Structures are given as C-alpha cells and as structure tokens.
Amino acid sequence: MSKTGWAWTWFGFLLALDIAIPWFVLTNVKTMSGAFLFWAIWVAVAIISAFFIFLRWKEARR
Amino acid sequence: MSATFWVWFGIAVYIAVGLAIALMARRGLGRGMSEFFLANRKVGGFVSALTYSATTYSAFMMIGLAGLTYLGGVGALGFELTYLCGMFMMVFFLPRFWLVGRKYGYVSPMELLSDRYQSKWVGATAAILALVFLVPYGAVQLMGVGYLMNGISQGAIPVVAGIIIAVLCAIAWSNIAGMRSVAWTDAFQALVMIVTSAAVLGVVVAALGGFGSFFGKLESATPGLLTVPTAKGAWNINMFIGLALPWLFFLISNPQVSQRLFIPKSVTAMKQMLGGFLIFGFIYTLISVLWGFGATLLVPGLENADLATPTLLALPIIPMGLAIVVMIGITAAAISTIDSILLTLSSVGARDIYRGLINPRVSERRELRVGQWVIPIMAIIAFVFAWWAAGKTGLSFMIAPLSSAASAGLLMAVPAIFGAFFWKRATAPGAIVSCIVGAVVVLLFQLTGWKPLGWWPGTWGFIVCVILFVGVSLATKPPRKKADEFIGYLKEKLDKGNFI
Numbered sequence: 001m002s003k004t005g006w007a008w009t010w011f012g013f014l015l016a017l018d019i020a021i022p023w024f025v026l027t028n029v030k031t032m033s034g035a036f037l038f039w040a041i042w043v044a045v046a047i048i049s050a051f052f053i054f055l056r057w058k059e060a061r062r
Numbered sequence: 063m064s065a066t067f068w069v070w071f072g073i074a075v076y077i078a079v080g081l082a083i084a085l086m087a088r089r090g091l092g093r094g095m096s097e098f099f100l101a102n103r104k105v106g107g108f109v110s111a112l113t114y115s116a117t118t119y120s121a122f123m124m125i126g127l128a129g130l131t132y133l134g135g136v137g138a139l140g141f142e143l144t145y146l147c148g149m150f151m152m153v154f155f156l157p158r159f160w161l162v163g164r165k166y167g168y169v170s171p172m173e174l175l176s177d178r179y180q181s182k183w184v185g186a187t188a189a190i191l192a193l194v195f196l197v198p199y200g201a202v203q204l205m206g207v208g209y210l211m212n213g214i215s216q217g218a219i220p221v222v223a224g225i226i227i228a229v230l231c232a233i234a235w236s237n238i239a240g241m242r243s244v245a246w247t248d249a250f251q252a253l254v255m256i257v258t259s260a261a262v263l264g265v266v267v268a269a270l271g272g273f274g275s276f277f278g279k280l281e282s283a284t285p286g287l288l289t290v291p292t293a294k295g296a297w298n299i300n301m302f303i304g305l306a307l308p309w310l311f312f313l314i315s316n317p318q319v320s321q322r323l324f325i326p327k328s329v330t331a332m333k334q335m336l337g338g339f340l341i342f343g344f345i346y347t348l349i350s351v352l353w354g355f356g357a358t359l360l361v362p363g364l365e366n367a368d369l370a371t372p373t374l375l376a377l378p379i380i381p382m383g384l385a386i387v388v389m390i391g392i393t394a395a396a397i398s399t400i401d402s403i404l405l406t407l408s409s410v411g412a413r414d415i416y417r418g419l420i421n422p423r424v425s426e427r428r429e430l431r432v433g434q435w436v437i438p439i440m441a442i443i444a445f446v447f448a449w450w451a452a453g454k455t456g457l458s459f460m461i462a463p464l465s466s467a468a469s470a471g472l473l474m475a476v477p478a479i480f481g482a483f484f485w486k487r488a489t490a491p492g493a494i495v496s497c498i499v500g501a502v503v504v505l506l507f508q509l510t511g512w513k514p515l516g517w518w519p520g521t522w523g524f525i526v527c528v529i530l531f532v533g534v535s536l537a538t539k540p541p542r543k544k545a546d547e548f549i550g551y552l553k554e555k556l557d558k559g560n561f562i
Contacts, residue, residue, distance in 0.1 A: 004154070004562045011150050015310075018144055022136075022290050023299050030285035032277045035136045040348065043143040046150050047340045053153045054336055056560050059329045 007053060014046050065382055066218040069211060072386040076393065077231060083250050084235050084243035091239045094426055095169050098240035099409040099433070103164065105241075105325040107334025109249045113402075114322050114335055115342040116248035116255065118312070120399035121206025122465050123350040124259055124392045129367035131354025134296030135287025139351045141302060145309035146343050152336050155314055157561040158483050158552055159323035160332060165551060170406070171320045171479070172414040178482040178548050180541035181490035182418045187497045188475045189414040192317050193407060194501070195471030197444050199316075200403045202464050203396035204228045204448035206368075213372020214389050221452050228393065229445045232401040236408070236437050241325065244401050251394035256342065258391030259349045262375070262384055266356040269379045276356070284358050304518020308469035314479045315472040318399075318406040329559060400444065404437045411436035467508055470520030474500035477531035483552070485535075486545040492535030500527030 001009070021042075022035040029035070096102055105113070123142075130138040159174070168174045172192070176185030204225040211224035235247045270276040281288065291298050314320050326332040357370035360377060364370055371392070375385040412433030417424050424432075451464065474497045481488030500523045506512070507519035514522070556562070 007153060007562050014147055014150070015144075018140065018147065018306075019299070019303075022140055023302070027289055027291070030288050031281050032288065034288055035290055036139060036288060039136070039140045039143045043146050043344065046147040047344060050150045050153055050340060051337060053562060054156075054333055057157065057329050057333055058560050 010049060014042070017042060064218075066215045068382060068386055069215045069219060069389065072390050073211075073227060073393070076390045077227075079250065080231065080235060080247050080397075081238075083246050084238040087242040087246040088239035091242055095409070095413065095430055095433075096167065098430055099169050099405065100321070100324050101241040101245060103325055104327040105245055105331065106327060107331035108338065109245050110322070110326045110331055110335035111338025111342065112252040113245040113248035113325075113398075114319065114339045115346075116252035116395065116398035117322065117402040118319055118339070118399075119252075119255065119343070119346055119395055120465075121203045121210070121392055121396035122399075123346060123395060124255075124353060124388075125206045125209060125368055125371045126202065126465060127347075127350045128354035128357060128371050129369075131287075131351050132357045132364070132370040133367040134292050135284070135289075135355075135358075136351075137290045137292060137297030137302055138354065139347070140290065141306045141309065142347050142351070144306040145312055146340070146347060148310040149313055149336075149340060149343070151311075152313060153562060155320075155483070156323050156332055156336060157556060157559060159320065160326065161552060161555045161559075162548065163324035168324065169413050170409045171314075171317045172410055173418075175475075175478060175482060175493065176414065176418060178541075178544065179478075179488070179490040179493055180544050181494070182414075184478065184490050184493045185414040186419050187494050188317075188478065189410045189418075191472060191475055191497055191501055192410055193415075193440075195468045196316075196318070196403050196407060197440070197447055197468075198451075199465055199468035200400045200440070200444040201448035201451060202468075203400040203403075204444060205452045207393050207396045208448070208452055209368060210372050210375075210389050210392055213369060214375055214385055216376060222449060224393075225445060225448050225452070228397050228400065229441050231397045232404055233438055233441050235397065235401040236405040237434060240405060244398075244405050245325070248398045248402070251398040252342070255391045255395045255398075256346055256349075258384075258388045259346065259353070262380065262388045263349050263353050263356070265380055265384060266353065266360070266374070270356065270359060276352075276359075279359055280355055284355075287355070287358060298516075300513070300516040300518060300521075304470075304521050305466045307518075307524060308466050308473045308520045311473055311476045312469055315469060315476050317410060317472075318402045320479075321406050321409070322402075400441075403444075404440055407440045408433040408436040411440075467519070470508070470518070470523060471501050471504050473520055473524055474504065474527045476524075477528050481531065481535065483549070486542070486549055487535055487540050488531070488545075489535045489538040489540045491538045492531045492533075495534045496527045496531035499530055500524065503527075 026034045172185035172188045176182050207228040208221035208224035211219045212221045357374045361373045412429045416432045478493035503526050504519045504523035
C-alpha cells in the first residue's frame with residue numbers, strides 16, 4: 001500500500017475508535033478517566049501522527 | 063463606576079486596537095483580487111496559524127460548546143475533538159490546495175472546482191451553497207456577542223446592540239485591507255482569545271479548589287454528564303454523528319477556512335500553520351469544555367444553556383475586570399470568524415457569481431469593487447437572521463446545533479472536493495447534482511424536523527450526496543484532459559515535496 005493509502009487507513013481506524021470506545025466500551029465509566037480521558041488521548045494521538053507526517057514536508061526543488 | 067460603563071470602555075479599547083491593526087495592515091496593500099483576498103499568498107506561518115485558528119474558533123467555543131457541555135456533558139468534547147481529529151486530513155488537503163492555488167492562481171475554493179471540472183456551474187453551485195449556509199453560521203457569531211454583552215452588563219446592553227457592534231467591526235476589519243487586515247486582526251484576536259479564556263478558567267478552577275477537587279465534584283455531582291449516551295438523554299449516538307459529521311469535514315467544506323490553504327508563503331509556513339493550529343485547537347477545546355463543566359457546578363438549572371458562559375462570568379467569584387477582558391476575548395473570537403466569512407463570501411460573490419456567471423469579461427478592478435459591496439450586503443443579511451434567531455429558544459436555536467446545521471449544508475460540497483483531487487472519473491454533472499439534491503434534502507429535513515431512523519439531516523444529505531456524485535459521474539463524461547493535467551501536476555509536485 002502507498003504512504004497515502006496507509007495514512008487514510010490510519011485515519012479511518014481513528015474514526016472507528018471515536019465511536020467504538022466511548023459509545024460502546026466506556027458507557028458505564030462515570031468518571032473523568034472514562035470518555036473524557038479517552039477523547040483527550042485519542043485526539044493527541046491523531047495530532048502527533050499528523051506532526052509525524054507533515055514535519056517531513058520540504059520545499060520543492062525547482 | 064457601573065459595570066455597564068466598564069463593558070463599554072472595554073469594547074471601545076478593543077475596537078480602537080483592532081482598527082489600528084487593520085489600518086496598519088492597509089499600508090502594505092497592493093492591487094488586485096489575489097492581493098485583497100489572499101494577501102498575495104505571502105502570509106507567514108505564525109500569522110497563518112493564528113488567522114486559521116481565529117477563523118475556525120468562534121463564539122461557538124466559549125458560548126456554544128460550553129453551553130452544549132452544560133446541557134449534555136462529555137459528548138460535547140467528543141463532538142468537538144472529532145473535528146480536530148478530522149484536521150488530520152490536512153496532511154492530504156493542505157499541500158494539494160496550496161500547490162494548485164499557486165499553479166492556477168485560484169482566489170476561491172469554488173474557482174478551483176470550476177476549473178477542475180471545466181464548468182462554471184460547479185463553482186456557482188458551490189458558491190450558492192456557501193451564500194445560503196454561511197448566513198446562519200455567521201449569524202450565530204453575532205448572537206454569541208449579543209448574549210455575552212447582555213449577560214455581563216446584566217441586561218443593560220440589549221442583545222441587539224451587541225449584534226450591531228459585531229456587524230460593524232466585521233465590516234470594517236474585512237473592508238479595510240481584505241485578507242491583510244483580517245489576518246492581522248485575527249492574529250491579535252486569537253492571542254486575546256486563548257490568553258483570556260485560560261485565565262478565567264484558572265479562576266473558576268481555583269474557586270472550585272483546584273483541578274483535583276473540580277474533577278471530584280464533577281464526578282459526584284453530575285456523574286451522568288461524564289458518559290455517552292448521557293444519563294439525561296441529551297446525547298445519543300445519532301445526535302453525535304449528526305453533529306460531528308459536518309464538523310469532521312469542516313476543513314474543506316467551509317470556504318472561509320479552505321481559502322486560507324492558499325495563503326502560506328512557503329512550505330515552512332504551511333507546516334507552522336498546521337502545527338500551530340493543532341496545538342491551539344487542542345488547548346482551546348479543553349478550556350471551553352472544562353469551562354462548560356465549571357458552569358454545571360456553579361450556575362446549575364439555567365433554562366437556556368447558551369447563557370451558561372455569560373451567567374458564570376457575572377458571578378462574584380470572577381473579578382469584573384477579568385470578566386470584561388474575557389468578554390472581549392469571546393467577542394474577538396466571534397468577530398474574527400464573521401469577518402473571514404464576509405471576506406470569503408465577497409470573493410465568492412465577485413469571482414464565482416459575478417465574473418463566473420454574469421460578466422466574464424469584467425476588469426479586475428470592477429470585480430474587486432463588486433466583492434467589496436458584497437461584504438455589507440451579507441453582513442446585513444446575517445444581522446437580520448441573528449436578530450430573528452436570538453428571540454427563539456430550544457435545541458435547534460442553540461449556538462452549537464445551529465452552527466452544525468449550517469455546516470451540514472456546506473457538507474454537500476465535500477464529495478465534489480474529494481473528486482477534484484482524487485478521482486479522475488468525477489464529472490461536473492455529478493458535482494452539481496450531488497450538491498443541489500444533497501442541500502435540498504438537508505434543508506427539507508431541517509425545516510420539517512424529520513429524522514427517519516433518528517438520523518440527522520446532515521447524515522441523510524451526505525448519504526444521498528455521495529451516491530448521486532458517484533452514480534451521476536459514472537453516467538456522464540469526465541473532463542479527461544483537465545483531470546489528467548490537474549492530478550498529474552499534483553502527483554509530480556507531491557512527490558518532490560515529500561507530501562503524501
């Protein structure tokens with residue numbers, strides 16, 4: 001699979017977690033360490049993976 | 063002196079500083095559409111990041127999102143962070159928009175669509191979509207300012223007065239030097255937004271005994287607000303998807319933000335813009351949601367959840383000076399969004415409607431003048447909508463759902479945008495039919511309140527839109543030559559820049 005394909009797959013996986021974990025796994029955890037903590041860590045992972053990709057961008061040679 | 067005096071004084075200082083910045087920006091203003099609407103594509107990374115942040119984050123955050131948290135709890139965090147996760151797609155779209163913007167000289171995202179699909183009607187359709195659906199989105203910014211000034215002055219300043227102040231500032235900021243004045247004032251306003259909101263959250267958390275005590279009180283007093291679905295029934299999964307889906311694609315569906323993908327001056331500036339925004343967004347979202355949770359503890363039982371922030375700011379635990387500074391910060395957030403919307407709509411009105419459909423041979427000078435006239439016209443329309451909606455109550459007229467409803471309409475342009483960059487088989491009829499029918503479905507469902515299977519209007523509209531885009535494209539003839547040239551150019555440049 002191409003790098004672009006991997007990146008789309010990773011993004012799709014993150015979105016699947018967005019629904020699966022808070023809505024089906026953490027439904028009974030009524031503390032800050034439940035859905036609140038999950039979503040905070042989850043988006044931090046998404047942000048770090050975006051950094052991992054875009055920090056490699058470089059000015060195109062003419 | 064009274065609180066009302068200090069509120070007016072704070073507003074006056076804010077307007078004076080904003081005007082000074084906008085007038086300074088005007089000194090470097092050159093001629094032409096690209097100069098006025100895109101600052102000649104020469105904006106540095108720091109200002110790009112801050113203008114992107116200030117345009118994206120609006121009164122919606124500290125009022126609308128805080129209100130939604132107050133009403134329904136942690137689902138509001140998931141909804142807003144789904145948007146931020148969607149920003150991952152910037153790694154695909156930012157370099158693509160930026161590269162073709164430079165190559166073909168696009169001023170608006172709609173012009174990109176017209177050229178790529180070789181049909182002025184594609185751009186015009188997307189332009190009309192933006193003109194229709196950005197009005198309610200702009201209006202909620204105005205409502206936010208109105209509620210806030212009214213709340214902090216304890217009713218002394220009418221809601222409509224706040225709305226008028228916001229309209230006048232937005233017209234001025236966007237007209238004085240176009241993207242230059244908007245970007246510079248946005249940068250100033252973004253800093254005000256984040257610093258003031260962090261400061262006031264600190265005061266509230268301290269009043270509740272620190273973070274540990276704050277979280278403990280939340281868990282014991284409102285445990286139902288810390289899960290989804292919410293115990294009170296405020297959040298269910300259909301509502302979550304219905305609100306989050308338009309937000310997920312906000313970065314390409316909303317032209318006032320996608321137009322900003324044209325402005326960074328270099329690849330380094332692009333990286334700074336994206337990185338800066340992601341950090342800003344993460345911090346500002348957490349602040350806004352925690353602020354909403356703070357309100358559930360300190361001012362429970364409000365009938366209108368959008369009043370949680372103004373009511374909290376009026377409590378004695380918040381020093382009046384800080385409350386006024388925060389009010390300025392939220393006002394800045396609202397105005398920095400609506401002036402960007404006005405600027406984008408004016409470029410769309412001039413380039414994609416006037417030049418694209420009415421007068422293709424218009425001079426650039428005349429085109430620019432038309433665009434500058436669109437600014438006050440759209441501002442007045444948004445003002446009337448805000449005035450009308452501010453008198454209504456109920457979930458549909460809350461700031462967050464109203465904002466998301468507007469984005470649900472704009473969502474209908476998303477398949478056409480994806481197709482432009484990734485699918486050579488995509489066609490103009492596919493783009494036009496999917497946009498129009500999808501938008502009609504969204505509008506019909508929103509106006510009638512009809513939710514088959516419990517799914518929200520944006521969800522239904524998007525499903526219909528995607529099916530039509532693919533089906534009609536496969537049944538019609540694509541602009542093969544342009545598609546090969548456009549996507550071929552991107553492939554070559556993406557490889558060279560190590561983009562993906």
